[in-house]
Amino acid sequence: MNFQKFLIPLFAISTIFFQSCPSGTEAEPIEFGYDYFPLEIGKYIEYDVDSIIYDIGAGNNVMVRENSIQIREEVADSFSDNEGRIVYRIERFERNDEAEEWRVKDVWSTTVTDRQAERIEENLRFIKMIFPVSENTDPWDGNKYIDDNLVISVAGESISIFKNWLYQYNQINIPLEVNGLNFDDVVEIYQAADSNFIELRLSYEQYARGVGLIKREMKILDTQCIIDDCVWKPWEEKAEKGFILRQTIRDYN
Numbered sequence: 001m002n003f004q005k006f007l008i009p010l011f012a013i014s015t016i017f018f019q020s021c022p023s024g025t026e027a028e029p030i031e032f033g034y035d036y037f038p039l040e041i042g043k044y045i046e047y048d049v050d051s052i053i054y055d056i057g058a059g060n061n062v063m064v065r066e067n068s069i070q071i072r073e074e075v076a077d078s079f080s081d082n083e084g085r086i087v088y089r090i091e092r093f094e095r096n097d098e099a100e101e102w103r104v105k106d107v108w109s110t111t112v113t114d115r116q117a118e119r120i121e122e123n124l125r126f127i128k129m130i131f132p133v134s135e136n137t138d139p140w141d142g143n144k145y146i147d148d149n150l151v152i153s154v155a156g157e158s159i160s161i162f163k164n165w166l167y168q169y170n171q172i173n174i175p176l177e178v179n180g181l182n183f184d185d186v187v188e189i190y191q192a193a194d195s196n197f198i199e200l201r202l203s204y205e206q207y208a209r210g211v212g213l214i215k216r217e218m219k220i221l222d223t224q225c226i227i228d229d230c231v232w233k234p235w236e237e238k239a240e241k242g243f244i245l246r247q248t249i250r251d252y253n
Contacts (some may be wrong), residue, residue: 004034026050028223033133036187037117038206039088044074045212046251051237052244054221055155062240063156070250072102077159086112127167128205133187135169142167142191157241161220163201175205178215179248183208188189197226200235200242216247 047083050068057063077089088110093102106116110119110128117129120139125145130137143165149156173187221235230238 005041016024025129030132032114032131033129033209034112034186035131035133035209036115037110037129038212039075039078039112039113039209040077041075041088043212045214045249047071047073047247050246054088054153054239054241054243055157056240068096069098071105071247073108082109085111086114093184129189129207131168132191133169133172135172137169139168154243155162159220159242162192163199165192165201165203167191168184170204176208176214177201178206179250181214181249183214184213185209186214195235198223199232200239211249211252213247214249216245220243220244 005181047070049071051066051135053065053067055063055065060240072093074091074093075088076091081087090110092105092108094105094177095102106122108119108121110117112118115131116127117131119126119128127140127142127144130140143162146162148162148165149160150162152161153159168190169187170190171186172185174188176183176186177197177209186206188204188206191205192201193204194201200219200221202217205213205215206215208214217234221239221244223235223238223240225233225238225240227229236244
C-alpha cells in the first residue's frame with residue numbers, strides 16, 4: 001500500500017473537520033428535564049381529588065357514586081435502597097374539606113436516577129418519566145414491573161386497570177392553568193389511550209417545571225352495553241364498572 005496516498009486524503013478530511021469546529025466552542029448541554037420531577041424534603045403539594053365509581057348493584061342496576069376529597073403529599077424523609085439510590089418517603093394525608101384536620105392516609109416512595117423517575121403507589125412500581133424529557137423520546141413501558149392483566153377490585157367489581165398502557169410525551173413546555181394556578185412550563189404524559197366497544201383505558205398526567213405533578217386524569221371503564229344505540233352512548237352513560245378520577249393541584253410550596 002502507498003501510505004503517502006492514504007494519508008493525504010485523511011489529512012485533508014481532518015483539516016476540514018477541525019476548521020468546521022472553531023476552537024473554544026462547546027456542544028450545547030442536553031436539557032434532561034429533571035426539574036419536572038423535583039424532590040426535596042419538606043416540599044408538599046395539595047390536591048383536589050374527584051372520583052366517580054360505577055358498580056353493578058342488585059338487579060343489574062348500575063350504581064354511580066361520586067366523591068370529593070383533598071390529598072396532601074409531603075416529602076418527609078430520604079434513605080438509600082439496596083442499589084445505593086436515594087429514595088424519598090412521601091407521606092400522604094387526606095381530608096374531606098378545609099374545615100377538617102389532615103388525617104394520615106398512607107406512605108408512598110419515589111426515586112430519580114439519571115435515566116428515569118420511579119414512584120411506588122399502593123405497592124405498585126411505575127416508571128413515571130424517562131430522561132431526557134423530549135418529544136423525540138421513544139414511548140416506554142411505564143408499567144414494566146406490573147402485570148398487564150393484574151385484576152384489582154373496584155367497588156367489589158374486578159377490573160384489569162393496566163391493559164394496553166404505553167407511556168409517551170404528548171406535549172412539552174406548554175403554559176397551563178389548573179385550579180386558578182398558572183404554570184409556564186408543563187409536560188404532558190399520556191399513559192394509556194385505548195378503547196374498544198367494551199373497555200376504555202385513558203390515563204394522563206401533567207407536570208410543571210419546579211413543581212411536579214399538577215394534574216392527573218384516569219378513565220378506567222368497562223361495559224357490556226354493546227347492542228342497539230347503547231354502543232354509541234358516551235362512556236359516562238354506558239359504563240357498568242370502573243372509575244373516573246381527576247386530581248388537580250390546589251396548593252404547593
